[in-house]
Amino acid sequence: MGKIVKVLKVISSLALFVGIWELIVLTGRYEPSLLPSPVKVLEGMGELVKDGTLITHFKVSLSRFITGYAMAIITGISLGLVLGYNKKVWEFVEPVVQLLRPVSPIAWFPFIVLWFGIGDVPAIIIIFIAGFFPTLLSTVSGVRKVDPVYLNVANNFGIRQPHLLFKIILPAAFPMIANGLHIALGTAWVFLVAGEMVGAQSGLGYLIIDSRNSLRSDLVLAGIIFIGISGLVLDRLIKLL
């Protein structure tokens, strides 16, 4: 019963949103290229699905995303474990991290193009930067918040490195690391699209730029909706872990 109510709520919320949108389009006499109607956008979505454009771009985006995100979590977690465990080294590194963290990954774009050229790599690097900092910071704080009792117990039973890391510290810090991975996923997905808008010739972000260039605002909105849906699906998927 509760589930049905929940689904009904979601449907009615979306329906209301689309209804208001349609009403604005009908009453406002806007130029269709400035505000396409929901029907037009739905047709556009159908078009993108049917001719295979969507799936091609989605596949490209997803493979970039997986590569960049995997790189971010592998380096973020391994560096985070080391830095979280070595308090002195972390104190030394932290100022630099805090300085770089608030910089949007897109700001690095000029350098990224100079260093890595164009193609898949710039988008991957941008996703990497976007996912790296949340993962690193949550891992460091997760490791530092490991209950000292666990360390005493390990010490007492003669558990030394590297077992200490894998048997005690990593599992103890895991809930916090998982939280960081979740945040990193959302951030990385946001910047995937941004990265593809400035540097790529394919992918969901490029789809939007391409549609704009051919003055198809219905396809722009269709692309936006697809990006939203796939981001949501990814978010739900990682929550299952």
Place this chain on the structure above:
Amino acid sequence: MYISIEKVSKAFTLKDKSTLTVLDKVDLYIKEGESICLLGPSGCGKSTLLNLIAGFDTPSTGTIKIDGDTVTQPSIDRIVIFQNYGLLPWRNVIKNVELGLEAKKLKRKERRRIAEEYIKLVGLSDYKKHHPPQLSGGMQQRVALARALAVEPKILLMDEPFGALDAMTRMHMQDEIERIWQEKKKTIIFVTHDIEEAVFLADRIVIMTPSPGRVKTIIEVPLPRKRDRTSLDFLKIKDKVFTEFNLK
């Protein structure tokens, strides 16, 4: 003497650079197989002394020797049981008990066999696959006990092990410790502020006073085991302890 604690002092430097003396020239000698209770109000340094014997910390001055060797670091020969159990919540009961065995070079099957034996000893065979948060406090402390005993330490150090348990469970756990102590013949040092617990379990009760922590007196408890908490002799010793703390 098996464990000799000679002129041990421990001072901590506080944030304002002043020093706090927690233990002041403590002398204590413990025989092998003895059950010793460190009893006193909070701040008397009893937990600090236990940590020093465990090797989690080193004395500022003085030495602690066990079987002739000075204690400098923790050892699997003397396992600490903590008030909050120190179980790993991501491991189930049997995996928790196996933790200490993993550092020893044992085959997986052998590890499992030993772990099961000790889980049986503490009466938790039906809960092998449970995770610590699913168990009651008393059961969690039994798991910690099984984990400690599984590595066959010579000495058990218990830091207010039943402090978080309700009165009834606490007495059951005391019975349990008594039974295991009889069966396994370990040297036990435990910290408590529960007078009855001390009289029930200890061969000798070391009474400590705070600021700075010192040994005030040592009371022998020459009662036969298993002790009757309501017998006259038991109450007489309890009386003596109360007198020492000026609680009469």
